[in-house]
Amino acid sequence: MPSDExxxxxxxxxxxxxxFEETIQKIYFEGKTPAxxxxxxxxxxxxxxxxxxxxxxxxxxxxxxPTDAVTATHRPxxxxxxxxxxxxxxxxxxxxxxxxxxxxxxxHMHLFDPATNFGCSGIIAEGMPTAxxxxxxxxxxxxxxVAVSFFGExxxxxxxxxxxxxxxxxxxxxxxxxxxxxAWAISVPKEKATAIANNxxxxxxxxxxGVLVPDNDPVAIYEAAGEAVARARRGAGxxxxxxxxxxxxxxxxxxxxxxxxxEELALLKERDxxxxxxxxxxxxxxxxxxxxxATWTRCRTEVDGAIEFARTSPYPEPxxxxxxxxx
Amino acid sequence: xxxxxLLESIRETLAEEMRRDPTMIVLGEDVGRxxxxxxxxxxxxxxxxxxxxxxxxxxESLIVGASIGAAVNGLRPVPEIxxxxxxxxxxxxxxxxxxxxxxxxxxxxxxxxxxxxPYGGGVHGALYHSQSVxxxxxxxxxxxxxxxxxxxxxxxLLRSAIRDPDPVLFFEHKKLYRSVRGEVPDTDYVVPLxxxxxxxxxxxxxxxxxxxxxxxxxxxxELVAGEGISVEVIDLRTLRPLDTETILGSVKKTGKCVIxxxxxxxxxxxxxxxxxxxxxxxxYLDGPVVRVAGPDVPGVPYSHxxxxxxxxxxxxxxxAVRRLAAY
Numbered sequence: 345m346p347s348d349e350x351x352x353x354x355x356x357x358x359x360x361x362x363x364f365e366e367t368i369q370k371i372y373f374e375g376k377t378p379a380x381x382x383x384x385x386x387x388x389x390x391x392x393x394x395x396x397x398x399x400x401x402x403x404x405x406x407x408x409x410p411t412d413a414v415t416a417t418h419r420p421x422x423x424x425x426x427x428x429x430x431x432x433x434x435x436x437x438x439x440x441x442x443x444x445x446x447x448x449x450x451x452h453m454h455l456f457d458p459a460t461n462f463g464c465s466g467i468i469a470e471g472m473p474t475a476x477x478x479x480x481x482x483x484x485x486x487x488x489x490v491a492v493s494f495f496g497e498x499x500x501x502x503x504x505x506x507x508x509x510x511x512x513x514x515x516x517x518x519x520x521x522x523x524x525x526x527a528w529a530i531s532v533p534k535e536k537a538t539a540i541a542n543n544x545x546x547x548x549x550x551x552x553x554g555v556l557v558p559d560n561d562p563v564a565i566y567e568a569a570g571e572a573v574a575r576a577r578r579g580a581g582x583x584x585x586x587x588x589x590x591x592x593x594x595x596x597x598x599x600x601x602x603x604x605x606x607e608e609l610a611l612l613k614e615r616d617x618x619x620x621x622x623x624x625x626x627x628x629x630x631x632x633x634x635x636x637x638a639t640w641t642r643c644r645t646e647v648d649g650a651i652e653f654a655r656t657s658p659y660p661e662p663x664x665x666x667x668x669x670x671x
Numbered sequence: 672x673x674x675x676x677l678l679e680s681i682r683e684t685l686a687e688e689m690r691r692d693p694t695m696i697v698l699g700e701d702v703g704r705x706x707x708x709x710x711x712x713x714x715x716x717x718x719x720x721x722x723x724x725x726x727x728x729x730x731e732s733l734i735v736g737a738s739i740g741a742a743v744n745g746l747r748p749v750p751e752i753x754x755x756x757x758x759x760x761x762x763x764x765x766x767x768x769x770x771x772x773x774x775x776x777x778x779x780x781x782x783x784x785x786x787x788x789p790y791g792g793g794v795h796g797a798l799y800h801s802q803s804v805x806x807x808x809x810x811x812x813x814x815x816x817x818x819x820x821x822x823x824x825x826x827x828l829l830r831s832a833i834r835d836p837d838p839v840l841f842f843e844h845k846k847l848y849r850s851v852r853g854e855v856p857d858t859d860y861v862v863p864l865x866x867x868x869x870x871x872x873x874x875x876x877x878x879x880x881x882x883x884x885x886x887x888x889x890x891x892x893e894l895v896a897g898e899g900i901s902v903e904v905i906d907l908r909t910l911r912p913l914d915t916e917t918i919l920g921s922v923k924k925t926g927k928c929v930i931x932x933x934x935x936x937x938x939x940x941x942x943x944x945x946x947x948x949x950x951x952x953x954x955y956l957d958g959p960v961v962r963v964a965g966p967d968v969p970g971v972p973y974s975h976x977x978x979x980x981x982x983x984x985x986x987x988x989x990x991a992v993r994r995l996a997a998y
Contacts, residue, residue, distance in 0.1 A: 450776075456777075463780070473732055473735070473739070474740035476733060477740020477748075478744055480741045480746070481744030485745065514728065668777055
């Protein structure tokens, strides 16, 4: 069981992620109405938000340090922030500004951060092979850093998933594979795409621990990740964790979600893990209501500062698009 | 000065670079105990051990993907793809990850890997052991593509490739491995990437080629020399970046150019060379830019008669040179 201090920090991370994304969500629609124009506004392009999946990021990243490598998905903000990415640089990248992590080359789903050894990609299962490579380097260099690869349940049907698990297991590499099972690959539910109920069962095929966290519980995620990270750090090899989490919003902002019923969406909203976690901590005395309020206020200030930074930063010069093809 | 085959030259260079750079690793299918199916890595496993010369599973996507992750963390991986024909499972990792890592991270991450792969026909490897795959990769900004044709160049280019801070594809023609010998100095010389070489000076027709075709072009030049046709032969050595200065200089002098490549004609590498000449040397041309290339069939066929029909050879090149010289 995590300490009260750790629980409060996990709550803090979940709050700042939620507030950051809610703010981005509002800004995203600036200039895109009345007719939805995906290319317009201060934040053009697609936007994949992670509301409901904050427990995954908070629970896993609580065990990590900045030198641990993290690869994430096209829905990356929650993991990036929980792993310590600078919120200002993240916001600026989402705005396509010169002060962003990639100086406006990447946008919201292509974030790279040397300060936290973080990378993510818009291609499904793309980060899994490179996570194995990160871990290979750590092992060869005698470092006790670990690589954590986050991916969706849809990615577990890619060849890269199986090849990565096999190689990490074969070479006893310090990798933690974290499957964020939000039950939907855009519009296709997991049961229409995956032959078995739980991807964690697939760990058995590679002789590694496979752990199922069935209910998006931050504490259960923290416990499962703690074991897997410790195992990797002590050189005992990889693990696979599958977390049944919730995607409260559409695949992308503007997704009409005709494939989900109103009742289903209402139920997800009702069981919002962040609100439930906060109530639970207050009920258990780990967090006072006043502290909770103060956390929201503090995070609001941080988010406002990051957004202000992004809005007032300059755009990159067009000629910068030619830079850094090679060293 | 020692005389070496192309294969010996590559093998010795790999060993030397591993002695010079303790972060270098070699990985791939059968590269370890066996020393590679062509014996290109023979001896490395005995000298450097399985920690640095790694037999991988049959998992090209991971051979490259893990190399990328390891490179980001300070290793210098030199993965081998057993046959160039097998590179396509790794295509996504090469094109989406390796080639773009520096650009999309705005120079925060680099990807110093050299992917070696034997390519080419003329040895009855048939449909899936004979292909020329360079055009898929020369199309991609962020990749450097090298094709050595002599033991001297192989050594100097491989050194440059391994020491380069960016990803390099190093294609070795199978038919040249043991059929070509040449002097190789003991010095630590390099052949810089991006520099073509005039291997035979001439006045009437420029022939541009690389790999096995660079040798066949020299033979063709000899065939027509007695007929009063003076051919200048250029071995490109590096396909990307293309040495436009050397090819333009030659074509501006001769006014006529034949481009020779073994790959399928349509959309092959020679098409780009032809476009460069059309755009930048049009005023100097005294005839059409001519391509001599493999026919547009989906693979190099197996049987003696069929493969002979497919392969570009000195006679076919000489015929094209005669026609163009008479134009």
